[in-house]
Each structure stands twice: as structure tokens, then as C-alpha cells.
Amino acid sequence: MHDLAIYYPYxxxxxxxxxxxxxxxWPHIGRIVPEDYPIQxxxxxxxxxxxxxxxxxxxxxxxxxxxxxxxxxx
Numbered sequence: 001m002h003d004l005a006i007y008y009p010y011x012x013x014x015x016x017x018x019x020x021x022x023x024x025x026w027p028h029i030g031r032i033v034p035e036d037y038p039i040q041x042x043x044x045x046x047x048x049x050x051x052x053x054x055x056x057x058x059x060x061x062x063x064x065x066x067x068x069x070x071x072x073x074x
Contacts, residue, residue, distance in 0.1 A: 003026060003028065004026070004029070004056065005026040007030065007031040008031075008032065011031050011033050011039065012039065012040065012041070013042065013044075013045050013055075016044040016045070019044060019054075020048075023048055027052075027054075028054060028055075028056045029054055029055055030057075031058065032058050033057040034060055039057075
């Protein structure tokens with residue numbers, strides 16, 4: 001997955017104006033979302049997700065196993 005911006009520290013987009021501007025710069029915006037977490041999108045976010053597939057949910061499990069491992073092996 002290339003050109004992925006991470007939306008952090010929130011899961012839900014706090015500002016639709018920011019989201020519209022971000023959609024002009026990045027093809028995908030990732031957010032760290034636990035499994036089975038209820039996501040409530042604004043209308044703007046729903047449209048951008050539906051038309052562009054803008055938001056990508058990334059599971060924290062994938063990163064939580066050994067976060068320091070890449071630094072320990074260098």
C-alpha cells in the first residue's frame with residue numbers, strides 16, 4: 001500500500017474540511033481501528049469513502065506484536 005497517510009490520534013474524522021483537503025493530496029488515509037469498533041462517519045466521509053475508497057482501516061493487532069523489533073535487529 002503506497003502513499004498512505006495515517007490519521008492519528010483519532011479514529012473518526014474531526015473536520016470535514018480537513019478531509020476534503022487531504023483527499024486532494026493523498027490517495028488513501030489510514031486509521032488505526034480495533035476490530036469490531038463502531039465507526040460513525042460524517043456524510044462527507046461516507047461519500048469520499050464510497051467514491052474514492054479514501055479511508056483504510058488498519059488493525060492495531062498487526063503492529064502490536066513486537067513494536068521494537070525493527071530497532072533491536074539493526
